[in-house]
Amino acid sequence: MAGESEGECNRTNAFVVSARKRAMQNVAKRAGEGMLFAVASFVAVIVLFIFYFVARDAVPFFQIRGFSEFFTSSNWYPADDPAQFGALAIIYGSLMVTLGSALIAVPMGVAAAICLSDILPFSVRQYAKPVIEMLAAIPSVAFGFFALVILAPLLQNNGGPLLMWAWWILVSPFMLLAVIVISDLLTTKITEPKRRQQLHLFFMIFLGLLSVFLLFKVGTVLYGIQILTGTNALNVSIILSFMALPTIVSVSEDALQAVGRDIREGSYALGATRAETILKTVLPAGSSGILAAVILGIMRALGETMVVWMASGNSSQIPEPWFNYLQAIRTLTATIAGDMGEADQVTGSARFHVLFAMGLLLLVISFISNLVSERIVVRQRKILSGQ
Amino acid sequence: MNIGTRKILDRSFTAVGIGSIIVMAVALMIVVVPIITNGIGAVFFTGTVEHRKMLFSEFKRGDSENLSSEVASSERYRAKVYQMLTGFEAELETMAPEQKAEYQAKYTQVRAALQALLGPLPGDPEPMLTRFKYGQTRWEKAEEKLHDLLYETRWDNSNPEVMAKEYFVSRAIGFQGTSLVKLFPYVKNNLESMLLPEFTCYWGFITDSSVDSHFFGGIWPEIQGTFFLAVGAMLFAFPLGVVAAVYFTEYARPGFLNSMLRSANSTLAGVPSIVFGMFGLAFFINTMKVSESKSVIAGALTLAIMILPTIIRAAEEAILAVPKTYREASLSLGSTKWNTIATVILPAALPGILTGGVISLGRAAGETAPIIFTAAVSVGSAIGLADVFSSPTPALSWNIYNLASEHEAAAQIRHVQYGMVLALVSIVLMLNLSAIVLRARISKKLKG
Incomplete structure (x- = not known):
């Protein structure tokens, strides 16, 4: 009897202990989860802090000087007395190199992404991916050094011939293609085979001569160009496009891969060639993802500091005429990096705060474009999964 | 159609795609090949006796007996140059004042060129800067200086339409009829005997400190600074990143809060690097006062924030790549969720997490903009481990910028700049290559 009750008692005790233990475990689990959450939300806290601390030092500038001078004047004389803080030319310089690098990097990047996702066999792709990763890994200061020490003298001394060769090599295949396609398109309506062939040949020759003439004419014009300074917007745009390429390629490749097989197979089944399949079905389906990739790549070019600081010439002026890529420019990032050292000694002055205003501008632009690209990717995923 | x-x-269409990939590969080659070929020249080059003299007196390295015999043999040839100079100086005294002034100006240039080539000439005062204590230490530079001695550089401005053209005039012609005219062919023919060029393998470039702002010596302080900054950043970011990734993959429930956190992560990944630098200055240094002014710790914290999103993403991917069966097997054996994560999932995901870590380490090592305001100084010696909380450090990335763009004699120390770029690029690419290899292994392993 006693033993039995003891056993009973033990059992109850065991039960009680385990309940307490379970409660303890529960608390520990909650606490652990809370800790994990705290660490994970650390990132969000940092983002808020970055916004707060950059804005805190940027706001005094607008309080002292107002908005209009910063955005509308291009007189940047921060060291003069009275100082002038017109950042228009600097903002324009940033936009200019960003646009220039996008013009080079977007077509190349999208073509490479298509090639990686749809054209190359897997065995080749394995070797192409590391090349892109290496390009992404090279530090920006090494690119900047290359731009300053190798590319700038090259542009300055042999700028004209280099531009001519670049024009010929890049444009002539597309010209040839255009001639073939246009002459084909012009003769599709004609039904009589013999006449059609004759006309086709005529158009080929006519358009061919026209394009050769154009190639040479523009080539000679380019050959005659003298580049006065090698550290200019063109140099920086080329290098920045190298830096933006890996982002564009890898993100848009992901977007193209997300476009399912069924869409491609449907297109092939209708008799389309590979190029037609890609251009007319895969690209439209993946277009929003590619747009997101382009935004991310452009942001990389806009936020890049070292290359533009070293190789853009750092002269705060809007080029004359406005699309002249062969002149020196200055960007937001380079201004921040270059002027902070001189402004730091007089913390509290407008000269210090104007740099934070520029930083805030960059931060806001990058924040918005990030949100936009994220939205786009989410929407594409929803559409593709058919929800 | x-x-x-x-x-x-x-x-x-196919050709365009393949062409653009080839262009990318070629771009990589065009950037990397000159950096490698010129960068190797910082360690392997044809050094002159001046280089060995410099090594001996600045770093106490080299065989003194051997060196003194070399110096003696080179001095034998140099003595004749000095003799010619004193001979010409005597001749100058005998000239008419007008003629003397004309020759004096030219002679000063010749002397300067000779000083650059051979080091201080007899009768010169002891130079203040180390860079003027020695002649040319590298043979290819000596050949350039020889050209400067033999020819005067002039600019042709006759046509205002085009840029001025450079052309050279032989200096010997200017001294026609004086005793100095013999100097030029003599130096040209006996330069090798005066400088004794010899293939040199200067590993000290990696392990020495610099002398006289990188004119001589190596880049050890920079390498060490880069190491401190990158490893310091990893020490902060890696644990945080892995823990956050565990939360995101294992605990986070889909909802508003979670999507906010994820947005924050991608926002942080997109912040321009220079803004991180400003934040580091405004927050860590001006507000938190982790140090009086720039310091390694402030730079490392700033870099840590910058690489955090990359680490989180890589760790998340690695954890998600662990097969579900692992988790289910562990849970079915009665282990708790936390136990499963700590003993099954994390070990299985570890190589993938490490890959992400290694790539981030490379990024932290290569990044310049965040450390400009927070940690980097242009000149400085290697700092001890105890100084990381208080003192700034030179770092490879910053000093490449500084030497190439702001150094007062940037064009004269190109070999040092190339050597630095090569050091940085090879550190970063090595890290990335090892990550690529590691990843290839993992995917093989996971496939079985």
């Missing part, structure tokens, strides 16, 4: 055209279009 007819079939033929469609086929051509299809083929050329």
Whole structure:
């Protein structure tokens, strides 16, 4: 009897202990989860802090000087007395190199992404991916050094011939293609085979001569160009496009891969060639993802500091005429990096705060474009999964 | 369109894609190859006796007996140059004042060129800067200086339409009829005997400190600074990143809060690097006062924030790549969730997490903008481990910028700049290559 009750008692005790233990475990689990959450939300806290601390030092500038001078004047004389803080030319310089690098990097990047996702066999792709990763890994200061020490003298001394060769090599295949396609398109309506062939040949020759003439004419014009300074917007745009390429390629490749097989197979089944399949079905389906990739790549070019600081010439002026890529420019990032050292000694002055205003501008632009690209990717995923 | 055209279009479409990949590979080559070939020149080059003198007196390295015999043999040839100089100086005294002034100006240039080539000449005061204590230490530079001695550089401005053209005039012609005219062919023919060029393998470039702002010596302080900054950043970011990734993959429930956190992560990944630098200055240094002014710790914290999103993403991917069966097997054996994560999932995901870590380490090592305001100084010696909380450090990335753009004699120390770029690029690419290899292994292993 006693033993039995003891056993009973033990059992109850065991039960009680385990309940307490379970409660303890529960608390520990909650606490652990809370800790994990705290660490994970650390990132969000940092983002808020970055916004707060950059804005805190940027706001005094607008309080002292107002908005209009910063955005509308291009007189940047921060060291003069009275100082002038017109950042228009600097903002324009940033936009200019960003646009220039996008013009080079977007077509190349999208073509490479298509090639990686749809054209190359897997065995080749394995070797192409590391090349892109290496390009992404090279530090920006090494690119900047290359731009300053190798590319700038090259542009300055042999700028004209280099531009001519670049024009010929890049444009002539597309010209040839255009001639073939246009002459084909012009003769599709004609039904009589013999006449059609004759006309086709005529158009080929006519358009061919026209394009050769154009190639040479523009080539000679380019050959005659003298580049006065090698550290200019063109140099920086080329290098920045190298830096933006890996982002564009890898993100848009992901977007193209997300476009399912069924869409491609449907297109092939209708008799389309590979190029037609890609251009007319895969690209439209993946277009929003590619747009997101382009935004991310452009942001990389806009936020890049070292290359533009070293190789853009750092002269705060809007080029004359406005699309002249062969002149020196200055960007937001380079201004921040270059002027902070001189402004730091007089913390509290407008000269210090104007740099934070520029930083805030960059931060806001990058924040918005990030949100936009994220939205786009989410929407594409929803559409593709058919929800 | 007819079939033929469609086929051509299809083929050329493929060609454009492949072409753009080839362009990328070529771009990589064009950037990397000159950096490698010129960078190697910082360690392997044809050094002159001046280089060995410099090594002996600045770093106490080299065989003194050997060196003194070399110096003696080179001095034998140099003595004749000095003799010619004193001879000409005596001749100058005998000239008419007008003629003397004319020759004096030219002679000063010749002397300067000789000083650059051979080091201080007899009778010169002891130079203040180390860079003027020695002649040319590298043979290819000596050849350039020889050209400067033999020819005067002039600019042709006759045509205002085009840029001025450079042309050279032989200095010997200017001294026609004086005793100095013999100097030029003599130096040209006996330069090798005066400088004793010899293939040199200067590993000290990696392990020495610099002398006289990188004119001589190596880049050890920079390498060490880069190491401190990158490893310091990893120490902060890696644990945080892995823990956050565990939360995101294992605990986070889909909802508003979670999507906010994820947005924050991608926002942080997109912040321009220079803004991180400003934040580091405004927060860590001006507000938190982790140090009086720039310091390694402030730079490392700033870099840590910058690489955090990359680490989180890589760790998340690695954890998600662990097969579900692992988790289910562990849970079915009665282990708790936390136990499963700590003993099954994290070990299985570890190589993938490490890959992400290694790539981030490379990024932290290569990044410049965040450390400009927070940690980097242009000149400085290697700091001890105890100084990381208080003192700034030179770092490879910052000093490449500084030497190439702001150094007062940037064009004269190109070999040091190339050597630094090569050091940085090879550190970063090595880290990335090892990550690529590691990843290839993992995918093989996971496939079985």
